Amino acid sequence: MKFFIDTADLAQIREAQDMGVLDGVTTNPSLMAKVGISGEAAVLKHYVDICNIVTGDVSAEVISTDFDGIVKEGERLAALHKQIVVKVPMIKDGVKALKYFSSKGIRTNCTLVFSAGQALLAAKAGATYVSPFIGRLDDVSTDGLALIEEIRLIYDNYGFTTQILAASIRHPMHIIDCAKIGADVATCPLSAITALLRHPLTDNGLKQFLEDAKKFQ
Secondary structure, X not given: OEEEEEOOOHHHHHHHHHHOOOOEEEOOHHHHHHOOOOOHHHHHHHHHHHHOOOOXXXXXXXXXXXXXXXXXXXXXXXXXXXXXXXXXXOOHHHHHHHHHHHHOOOOEEEXXXXXXXXXXXXXXXXXXXXXXXXXXXXXXXXXXXXXHHHHHHXXXXXXXXXXXXXXXXXXXXXHXXXXXXXXXXXXXXXXXXXXXXXXXXXXXXXXXXXXXXXXXX
């Protein structure tokens, strides 16, 4: 499974990159605003700054909702850096744009996916990634992990190469469960990734090893 970090915070991205487990980044205008990045020029520069930290894919989101606007924005974003993946919303003009980008060799991430039908359309249109938002489904008493399982089955049935990018990850067990059922990628906050490090037996064992080591000094 690939690990993406879902943030625009450069310090957190560097920390995840330094751990040696980071495969990419997802971000959007809302996450940019959280770290004080605003204005078109600043946002575009920030995307490039992120690409210069990581070695993997960086999803950059369009804000247009009409076909021409999505294409114009997407082509501009893709031209920023070879690592950019254009994030496109799951709407009718978005699906149309996914097909256009696919024909032009521009990689895409279809976002705001909440059903297997939407994921099927995204794959048919040639999306590189599809992003089901499992945490948001859980918030409305719907099983987000079940959606991942449905998409995995459909993609495997027909040999779709679109990668399942589990989004809206809330905690480390979401990551583990997504890995069990075959999600290709989990994009999550740094806190969820670092939480995988922790186990009380590891902490207690290390404490005991260090105490025993002092006896030989």
